[in-house]
Amino acid sequence: MGEVEKRGEHAPAPAPADWTYAPAPEGRDIVTLRERYGLFVGGEWLEPRSGEHYATISPADEEPLAEIAQAGAEDVDLAVGAARDAFSNGWSSLSPSERAKYLFRIARILQERSREFAVLESLNGGKPIRESRDVDLPLAAAHFFYYAGWADKLEYAFPNRRPRPVGVAGQIIPWNFPLLMLAWKIAPALAAGNTVVLKPAETTPLSALLFCDVLRQAELPPGVVNIVTGDGRTGAALVQHEGVDKIAFTGSTEVGKAIQRELAGTGKKLTLELGGKAANVIFDDAALDQAVEGIVNGIYFNQGHVCCAGSRLLVQESIYEPLVAKLKRRLSTLRVGDPLDKNTDVGAINSRQQLEKIQELVASGEEEGAEIYQPPCRLPEKGYFFAPTVFTNVAQSYRIAQEEIFGPVLSVLTFRTPDEAVEKANNTAYGLSAGVWTEKGSRILWMAQRLRAGVVWANTYNRFDPTSPFGGYKESGFGREGGLHGLEPYLEFDGAETFGG
Numbered sequence: 001m002g003e004v005e006k007r008g009e010h011a012p013a014p015a016p017a018d019w020t021y022a023p024a025p026e027g028r029d030i031v032t033l034r035e036r037y038g039l040f041v042g043g044e045w046l047e048p049r050s051g052e053h054y055a056t057i058s059p060a061d062e063e064p065l066a067e068i069a070q071a072g073a074e075d076v077d078l079a080v081g082a083a084r085d086a087f088s089n090g091w092s093s094l095s096p097s098e099r100a101k102y103l104f105r106i107a108r109i110l111q112e113r114s115r116e117f118a119v120l121e122s123l124n125g126g127k128p129i130r131e132s133r134d135v136d137l138p139l140a141a142a143h144f145f146y147y148a149g150w151a152d153k154l155e156y157a158f159p160n161r162r163p164r165p166v167g168v169a170g171q172i173i174p175w176n177f178p179l180l181m182l183a184w185k186i187a188p189a190l191a192a193g194n195t196v197v198l199k200p201a202e203t204t205p206l207s208a209l210l211f212c213d214v215l216r217q218a219e220l221p222p223g224v225v226n227i228v229t230g231d232g233r234t235g236a237a238l239v240q241h242e243g244v245d246k247i248a249f250t251g252s253t254e255v256g257k258a259i260q261r262e263l264a265g266t267g268k269k270l271t272l273e274l275g276g277k278a279a280n281v282i283f284d285d286a287a288l289d290q291a292v293e294g295i296v297n298g299i300y301f302n303q304g305h306v307c308c309a310g311s312r313l314l315v316q317e318s319i320y321e322p323l324v325a326k327l328k329r330r331l332s333t334l335r336v337g338d339p340l341d342k343n344t345d346v347g348a349i350n351s352r353q354q355l356e357k358i359q360e361l362v363a364s365g366e367e368e369g370a371e372i373y374q375p376p377c378r379l380p381e382k383g384y385f386f387a388p389t390v391f392t393n394v395a396q397s398y399r400i401a402q403e404e405i406f407g408p409v410l411s412v413l414t415f416r417t418p419d420e421a422v423e424k425a426n427n428t429a430y431g432l433s434a435g436v437w438t439e440k441g442s443r444i445l446w447m448a449q450r451l452r453a454g455v456v457w458a459n460t461y462n463r464f465d466p467t468s469p470f471g472g473y474k475e476s477g478f479g480r481e482g483g484l485h486g487l488e489p490y491l492e493f494d495g496a497e498t499f500g501g
């Protein structure tokens with residue numbers, strides 16, 4: 001201000017020396033971290049009986065943030081017991097409009113505290129603050145609002161079927177959308193009258209632990225939601241616990257398969273939302289500049305840590321060259337760096353383990369003969385970062401075309417005819433999502449009928465809404481989350497047998 005005044009009204013502003021963005025960091029002060037967290041069981045913070053803790057870090061600079069409890073089998077047992085008591089002693093028989101009241105409160109508190117949650121989410125998980133602020137938080141609140149609305153309308157949602165809650169739901173979530181996955185899991189479970197034991201991912205427990213504060217603020221009865229932290233061993237103990245009636249899991253296909261084997265024959269209900277290797281199909285009549293934005297959003301959003309990421313780009317041969325040229329040019333404008341900077345497009349990779357997995361798969365792509373492109377960008381020296389990457393000359397058999405990389409890495413393939421596009425798009429063990437870019441509405445419908453994917457986006461990508469069901473085919477899992485479909489796994493119906501899946 002001072003300088004502007006000194007220059008006076010008529011002096012022209014000096015031309016900037018260079019056009020790079022000045023840092024625009026989001027303040028961290030709004031977040032108060034404890035040194036050490038316990039387990040949230042029966043509405044209280046408990047020290048873990050296991051006696052074990054581990055450090056959770058910020059992946060952007062490897063700075064330790066807090067000590068987290070590693071819950072053991074005994075701790076999980078306490079949490080399941082608390083959830084069972086809460087289920088039997090009031091929650092399941094509470095009038096549905098009362099249940100809705102708590103969900104509405106939670107939704108409103110999330111909105112009120114959204115900046116705090118967004119900063120924490122970016123700090124602990126590495127995603128750009130712009131995304132946690134504009135996507136994760138609004139959607140998390142929207143899920144609670146949406147399911148709050150159904151809580152007292154279940155009889156209308158499922159007419160003549162007498163819906164009843166299942167009981168205690170064990171929920172295991174991943175690290176890519178920590179709070180949003182919590183909302184996807186907890187909101188429908190509570191709306192349907194269940195109680196919950198939720199285990200966040202080991203690298204991103206902090207937003208789930210802050211959420212316990214929201215539950216207290218909302219005066220949710222103790223034990224209705226319990227949060228146990230820890231790694232896969234804690235998850236396995238929850239899956240194996242006899243007092244759990246339903247398991248909902250989002251994570252790797254490998255662990256999903258192990259859980260399905262474990263639960264076979266137990267009568268517990270199960271839904272699995274697993275990996276993906278989605279095709280994003282660009283026809284030659286598509287609006288190319290819009291398609292490029294959709295491609296970028298499809299694979300570089302959240303560093304590509306997205307189960308429905310558009311990781312296989314299928315381009316019609318006639319537009320291959322101009323499209324790839326536009327894409328590479330667009331890539332050079334992406335800013336990689338500090339997740340808490342408001343200008344950052346691509347933040348930190350969630351963990352060292354995930355960074356190593358990305359590096360390994362990228363090396364395999366180069367060895368198998370694909371051509372790699374990375375825009376010139378300087379990565380921060382500390383922390384876990386990976387430059388946005390495009391592979392061309394990719395054959396369908398390459399690992400980078402088959403395996404889920406879960407990083408900012410795109411594999412480009414080509415096709416000539418719509419039939420070939422469908423064949424290549426479906427040539428995967430997964431089936432979670434797909435994208436289609438074309439000017440022709442008839443072709444969108446033609447494609448959508450043939451793509452074996454739970455969600456097909458047309459002329460857009462990675463769009464979410466709580467009213468819209470989401471889930472997979474084949475090795476992407478089964479069961480749907482979101483919408484009315486998302487309530488069904490949390491309900492029993494008169495005359496219906498209980499069975500896994």
Ligand code: NAI
Pocket residue numbers: 172173174175176199200201202230231232233234235236237239250251252253255256258259273274275276306307354357404405406
């Ligand atoms: P993961 O499947 O091991 O972890 C997901 C959740 O499951 C975490 O909470 C973890 O603690 C828990 N878990 C791990 N082992 C378990 C077990 N035996 N029983 C019960 N729960 C268990 O995934 P991870 O190792 O973090 O990532 C590996 C790969 O999986 C990623 O590179 C990515 O390809 C894929 N993935 C897919 C996700 C999706 O949204 N579909 C989310 C996270 C990972």
Ligand code: MG
Pocket residue numbers: 232252255
């Ligand atoms: Mg794992």
